[in-house]
Amino acid sequence: MRADLQDLQYVCPDELQRDGYGAMISHAFGFPTADAPAWFERSGHENLRVVLSDRKVVAGLIMIPMGQFFGGESIPMVGVAGVGVTPEMRGRGVAKWMMSMFSDESRKAGFALSSLYGATTRLYSSVGYARAALRARFEIDLHMLEPLRVPPGTVTTQVEGAPPELRALYTEWARSHPGHLDRGPGLWSRVVSPRMQVTRTFLVHEDGRLTGYTVVSHKMEVDKSKLQAWCSVATTRNAVTAILSIFGSYGSVAPTVTLFGSPTHTLLSGLVERHHKVDVPWYLMTRTLDVSRALTARRYPRSAACDLSFAVTRSEATGLPEREAVRLVTAGGRAAVRPAEAARISMTERAFTQLYTGIRSAKELHGLGDITLASPAARDDLEALDELFRGPMPTLPDFF
Numbered sequence: 001m002r003a004d005l006q007d008l009q010y011v012c013p014d015e016l017q018r019d020g021y022g023a024m025i026s027h028a029f030g031f032p033t034a035d036a037p038a039w040f041e042r043s044g045h046e047n048l049r050v051v052l053s054d055r056k057v058v059a060g061l062i063m064i065p066m067g068q069f070f071g072g073e074s075i076p077m078v079g080v081a082g083v084g085v086t087p088e089m090r091g092r093g094v095a096k097w098m099m100s101m102f103s104d105e106s107r108k109a110g111f112a113l114s115s116l117y118g119a120t121t122r123l124y125s126s127v128g129y130a131r132a133a134l135r136a137r138f139e140i141d142l143h144m145l146e147p148l149r150v151p152p153g154t155v156t157t158q159v160e161g162a163p164p165e166l167r168a169l170y171t172e173w174a175r176s177h178p179g180h181l182d183r184g185p186g187l188w189s190r191v192v193s194p195r196m197q198v199t200r201t202f203l204v205h206e207d208g209r210l211t212g213y214t215v216v217s218h219k220m221e222v223d224k225s226k227l228q229a230w231c232s233v234a235t236t237r238n239a240v241t242a243i244l245s246i247f248g249s250y251g252s253v254a255p256t257v258t259l260f261g262s263p264t265h266t267l268l269s270g271l272v273e274r275h276h277k278v279d280v281p282w283y284l285m286t287r288t289l290d291v292s293r294a295l296t297a298r299r300y301p302r303s304a305a306c307d308l309s310f311a312v313t314r315s316e317a318t319g320l321p322e323r324e325a326v327r328l329v330t331a332g333g334r335a336a337v338r339p340a341e342a343a344r345i346s347m348t349e350r351a352f353t354q355l356y357t358g359i360r361s362a363k364e365l366h367g368l369g370d371i372t373l374a375s376p377a378a379r380d381d382l383e384a385l386d387e388l389f390r391g392p393m394p395t396l397p398d399f400f
């Protein structure tokens with residue numbers, strides 16, 4: 001460790017240190033310091049961490065405990081927000097050191113994964129995070145939306161917030177959408193109360209059963225009115241029609257509706273023409289904190305039975321073991337994992353995370369040099385890995 005980092009301490013802040021973190025992070029992100037206490041309160045004071053140098057707060061972060069769906073299961077994941085270092089201490093490795101302390105602590109606490117949106121990719125790559133899921137934004141031109149007729153028997157109602165039946169439908173939906181978050185109360189409040197927006201929730205029922213919903217905000221901005229849908233789920237064709245018709249009904253005042261999530265969102269199946277734009281301004285970055293735990297927590301295709309060994313390697317001083325070698329045996333959709341003596345395949349931790357989340361295939365990662373084979377015979381293992389982790393593109397609608 002560099003000499004000027006040796007006296008640093010990583011702690012959960014007391015009240016005074018919290019104020020120091022508030023003053024530092026509000027300046028780093030450019031918001032009023034007076035807004036920091038409410039953010040910390042919502043996040044839970046026990047989830048704040050700061051770095052002290054000579055008893056002064058020089059850096060900090062916020063942990064967001066939650067789950068993330070992969071292989072149909074909610075994998076214990078800790079999100080990270082509010083990463084900042086005071087300007088006079090930047091460029092000395094403080095953020096990197098803080099992230100290594102955070103990784104060590106989070107692995108010990110039982111989290112298998114950690115995910116975040118990075119303002120800079122380089123910082124988080126240097127401590128083992130890899131691009132692992134997409135948050136697409138798409139904009140549907142409401143003027144071009146075909147007139148939609150909601151079939152009789154499909155009932156749309158307006159409610160407040162996110163009632164339990166809506167949360168249950170989201171969770172069922174998220175289970176089959178890799179990368180989606182298993183939301184805690186903080187993330188739900190971001191969906192129904194996004195910053196500076198007021199939302200309305202519309203539920204779609206068919207035969208008394210909830211089949212879809214959308215949470216929208218509508219705000220007059222400088223020159224036009226802005227309609228945004230923060231979370232939309234549609235599990236049937238009628239639910240797609242009902243939700244698109246809600247959007248369309250704003251068309252006399254709002255030119256477009258903006259949605260977030262998968263670039264192939266089910267709602268797009270209801271658009272006859274291509275009167276929408278999709279872009280991907282955000283990548284979620286993920287680090288695997290514990291390879292064995294991540295492997296045993298998820299499910300696998302029932303048809304994929306395998307017995308293979310591989311080693312995952314990490315850079316020095318990033319807070320986690322430099323090598324985890326595992327023997328992975330899968331049957332009936334579940335896995336048993338043991339430490340392995342010898343491994344036929346070796347991969348970087350970023351390659352493992354990208355394979356695990358399904359954003360890249362084993363063959364692709366091998367081509368990029370991030371997976372290496374001990375012998376040509378191990379080529380078959382690449383195919384076996386691809387069968388295990390194959391799935392839809394990992395995506396999510398949330399930002400945190």
Ligand SMILES: CC(C)(COP(=O)(O)OP(=O)(O)OC[C@H]1O[C@@H](n2cnc3c(N)ncnc32)[C@H](O)[C@@H]1OP(=O)(O)O)[C@@H](O)C(=O)NCCC(=O)NCCS
Pocket residue numbers: 028029082083084085086089090091092093094095096097117118119120121122123124126
């Ligand atoms: C980004 C920030 C946290 C970095 O803190 P830091 O202590 O200077 O970072 P470190 O010295 O530990 O740098 C670690 C790595 O990140 C890279 N890095 C640091 N700041 C960077 C930046 N702004 N852009 C790109 N890369 C950056 C470093 O080059 C280094 O990479 P290397 O290991 O490959 O050489 C700090 O500049 C900051 O607080 N910025 C304002 C708030 C912010 O942007 N927070 C991030 C929100 S996700």
